Amino acid sequence: MADQYLSVKETSEILNCSEQYVRQLLRYGEISGERISSRWIVASESVQNYRIKGEDESLSVPDHGRRSFSKPDLKALSFFSGCMGLDLGLEKEGIQVLLACEIDTAARKTIEINRPDVALIGDIRDYSATEIREKAGLSSTDEIDVIVGGPPCQAFSSAGKRQGFNDERGNVFLTFIDLITELKPRFAVIENVRGLLSAPLKHRPHEMRGRNFPTLSQDEQRGGALLFITQRLREAGYSISFNLYNSANFGSPQQRERVILACSRDGKKLPYLTPTHSEKSLYDLPRWRTLREALEGLPKNGHHFVKFPEKRLKYYRLLKPGQYWRDLPKELHQEALGASYHAGGGKTGFYRRLAWDKPAPTLVTHPAMPATDLAHPEEDRPLSIEEYKRIQEFPDDWIITGTLLDQYRQVGNAVPCSLGRAIARMLLTHLKGEVPIIYSDFPYSRYHKTDDVSWSIDTFGYLEESSEKQLSLNLV
Incomplete structure (x- = not known):
């Protein structure tokens, strides 16, 4: 099967x-x-x-408080933690995570086995701000330095129905924002997909738009969800800075683009992240790390991976590193793609062998689905979970629990550790009062007008901070 x-x-x-x-x-x-x-x-x-x-309840990990009595200098709380990619990045720069919040059974086991001293809680909606402090071993007066989290992104993904805050997962996003305003950390960092930049507060199906339907309401306009989030945080006294970042610019051997919102309680706007790498050595920065560099030294044996069907291997055997379906003999194109041949778009994920000397594409939660293949450059198989971990920059001894598909899902959804480190360095630079390194007009991603300033002007025609316009939130 x-x-x-x-x-x-x-x-x-x-x-x-x-x-x-x-x-x-x-x-x-x-x-x-x-x-x-x-x-x-x-x-x-x-x-x-x-x-x-x-679900065997006897094997599940119960919620528990922090098992260490020490209190580090810099304290972080992590929500929607997954297998802790972002958290590991913070740790490497000296910001220690005291509490993780996760509902996925396999991910909870991953957290428990790798960081047993960290407090672990489940559904964010089941805990008050006071209870979260107690679980983390913090008093009502203890300062929380950073809250980080990547709320479920499917509600805002352009690949789905984009229900936004009408989606159950979108409501969890709002709960997260409320907790930030109640816990009042010095900094809050929110990670999400690019679709958040254009998602409306309320989604109207495309078949209900056009000349025969009423014009889109303010709640249905693009960008409304992000505008609502930032306004709520500003009302709580936080400054807002955000941009769309390609993780390859921060040392990750993967081209993964994510929106990062950085908020500061002192009201001073935080700078954008400082790149450490560049695709073409811009500003004399090192070039992007490659797949070859990421997998260097990884043993060739002992890999665990799903398999391609034999009928697809027929085509993979004709492809070299960095090639995909268009590099097959032209007479095989329609045969290889079947009904998908007539689908729109470039179909770049079909029969895709990764290139050795480029970063990997964005890792997905299953490397052998036809439209998002992630095949080894030379071997006739998808990437293994061991290779996934290297690309997402987890230590080789970081244990990912669950079935093989559970492991792919966890690592595929993770934030690259390098991006977590870049976030931590930006926060530490601000805390120390140091002047950040700024590279003028740096291409943080392949898209334009994704920073908070140009996004506001492009989406609404005005700077968000200076506007008194408000959007209402109509939840179904």
């Missing part, structure tokens, strides 16, 4: 549920799938794992 793909209908029959429920499982990441044009394909191994998993 491991090398097959299923339709939504076939999946519903295996799980004995409706096709609508299968699509819900796909949207929430409970099973792995890929949307190609208007249809879903499902990884059969993930369906099998979901069917037999049957």
Whole structure:
């Protein structure tokens, strides 16, 4: 079963549920799938794992308080922690995480086995600010230096329905903002997908737009979700700085783009992150780290990976490092892609072998889905979990728990450690009163007008800080 793909209908029959429920499982990441044009394909191994998993409560990790009595100089609380990629980056620069918040069973076990002294809590909505302080071993007067978190991004992802705050996960985002304003850390850092820059407060389906429908309301305009978030934080006294960052510019061997919001309680606007690398040695910075550098020294044996179906290996055997479906003989293009051949877009993820001398593309939660393949440059297989860990910069001895697909999901969703380190360095520079290094007009990502200043002007026609315009929040 491991090398097959299923339709939504076939999946519903295996799980004995409706096709609508299968699509819900796909949207929430409970099973792995890929949307190609208007249809879903499902990884059969993930369906099998979901069917037999049957959550064994005796093996789950209970919530618990911090198991260490020491209080470090710089204290952080982490929410939506996953397998702690961002947290490891903070730690490497001297900011210690006292508490992690995560609901995923496998990720909780990962946290527990690697950082058993860290307090661990589950659903953020089940805890008050006072209870969170208690779990972290902090008194009501102890200063919290940093709160970090990457709330679930599917509600804002352009790949989904973009329900925003009407989505259950979007509501968790608002709970996170409320906790920041109650706990009052010196700094707050929020990580999310690029889609947050354009997501509305309230989503109207595209088939209900146009000349036969009312014009979009203010809540339905692009950018409304981010505007609401920043206004709520500003009302609590925080300054706001944000940009879209390519992690390759900070030493990660991966081109992963994420929005980072940096907030400061002192009201002084925090600077953008300082790059350490550049694609073309701009400002004499070292060039981007490559896949070859990331995997250097990794043993060739003992890798764990999912498999490609034999019918797809036929095409992979014709491809060299850095090539993809367009590099196949032209007469094989339609045969290789099947119905997807007529789908729109560049389809760059189909039959994609990674290049040795470039950073990896963004890691996904399953490396063998046809539209987002992540194949080894030379071997006829997807990237292994050991290679995933190297690309996301986890130590080789960092244990990722759960099934193989659980592990791919955790590492694929993680924040690269280098990006976490860059965030920590920016905060420490501000705390010390040092002047940050600023590279004028640096291309932080492949997109334009993604920083807080140009985004406000481009999206609303005015600087957000100086505007008295407000958006209402209408939750369904």
